[in-house]
Amino acid sequence: MGRRGLVDEAIQGILDRVVDGEFPAGSSLPPEADLAALLEVSRPTMREAVRSLSDRGVLRVVHGRGTFVAPQEEWRDLPTLIGVLARTxxxxxxxxxxxxxxxxxxxxxxxxxxxxxxxxxxxxxxxxxxxxxxxxxxxxxxxxxxxxxxxxxxxxxxxxxxxxxxxxxxxxxxxxxxxxxxxxxxxxxxxxxxxxxxxxxxxxxxxxxxxxxxxxxxxxxxxxxxxxx
CATH class of the missing domain: 1.20.120.530 (GntR ligand-binding domain-like)
Incomplete structure (x- = not known):
C-alpha cells in the first residue's frame, strides 16, 4: 500500500474512534508514539493524518498541550461530516x-x-x-x-x-x-x-x-x- 493509502487508513482509524466514542469531542488524543502504535502506522504517517484532520476542523492542535477532538459544529469538511453523521x-x-x-x-x-x-x-x-x-x-x-x-x-x-x-x-x-x-x-x-x-x-x-x-x-x-x- 502506498503512503497515501496508509495516511487514509490512519485518518479512518481516528474517525472510527471518534464515531465509537473512544475519542469523544473535547478529549485529547494519545501521545504521538502511542497514537501511531494504536493505528499501526509510522509516526510520520500518523502526523500527516492528524494534520489532514486538523485542516478539516476535526482535530484542534494546541501547541504545548496536545491534540483535541473538536465538536462537530467546528468541522469544515462536508464529506467527513456526512460520513460520520451517516454512521451515527x-x-x-x-x-x-x-x-x-x-x-x-x-x-x-x-x-x-x-x-x-x-x-x-x-x-x-x-x-x-x-x-x-x-x-x-x-x-x-x-x-x-x-x-x-x-x-x-x-x-x-x-x-x-x-x-x-x-x-x-x-x-x-x-x-x-x-x-x-x-x-x-x-x-x-x-x-x-x-x-x-x-x-x-x-x-x-x-x-x-x-x-x-x-x-x-x-x-x-x-x-x-x-x-x-
Missing part, C-alpha cells in the same frame, strides 16, 4: 436533515433552471423521466433511485450556476441511500414522479415561479414520506 444518525433523521438542505438549494435551482435551460437540458430531463417510468414499471428500485438523483442533477446543471452542483456533490452518497429507501415503495415513487413532471413542465415552459413552487411541493412531499417511514 438514524437513517430517517438523516433523511429529514438532508431534505432541509435540499429545500434551501433546489427550490432556487429550479427557478434558475427555468430561466437558463437549453433545449438539450429539456431533452435530457425528459429522457430521464421516461426512463424513470420504465424502471418503476419494472420495479427496479436501484435504477429508480439513480434516475431520481440524475433528474435532480440535471436541474442543477440547467441552472447555469456551477456552484450548486459542487455544493450538492458531497451529499451524493447519503442522498443515494435515502433515495433507495423511498424508491422501494411504489406509492412514494409514484408521488415523486408526479412532482417531477410538474417541475419539468415549469422548467420546460420557462416559468421560474411555478418551477420553484413545484420543487417546494416536491420537497414537502419527500419530507412527509420520509417522516412517515
Amino acid at each position: 444518525t438514524p437513517s430517517r433523521d438523516l433523511g429529514l436533515q438532508l431534505i432541509q438542505v435540499r429545500r434551501m438549494l433546489e427550490v432556487g435551482a429550479a427557478g434558475l433552471a427555468a430561466e437558463h435551460r437549453t433545449d438539450d437540458d429539456v431533452a435530457r430531463m425528459g429522457d430521464l423521466l421516461n426512463r424513470y417510468d420504465a424502471a418503476a414499471t419494472a420495479d427496479d428500485v436501484d435504477e429508480v433511485a439513480e434516475l431520481d438523483i440524475a433528474f435532480h442533477e440535471a436541474i442543477l446543471a440547467a441552472s447555469g450556476n456551477p456552484f450548486l452542483a459542487a455544493i450538492m456533490q458531497p451529499l451524493a452518497e447519503a442522498l443515494s441511500a435515502s433515495r433507495r429507501t423511498t424508491a422501494a415503495r411504489e406509492d412514494v415513487r409514484s408521488r415523486a414522479q408526479e412532482h417531477h413532471r410538474r417541475i419539468f413542465r415549469a422548467i420546460s415552459d420557462g416559468d421560474p415561479a411555478t418551477a420553484k413552487d413545484a420543487m417546494r411541493g416536491h420537497m414537502t412531499q419527500t419530507h412527509d414520506d420520509i417522516a412517515a417511514l
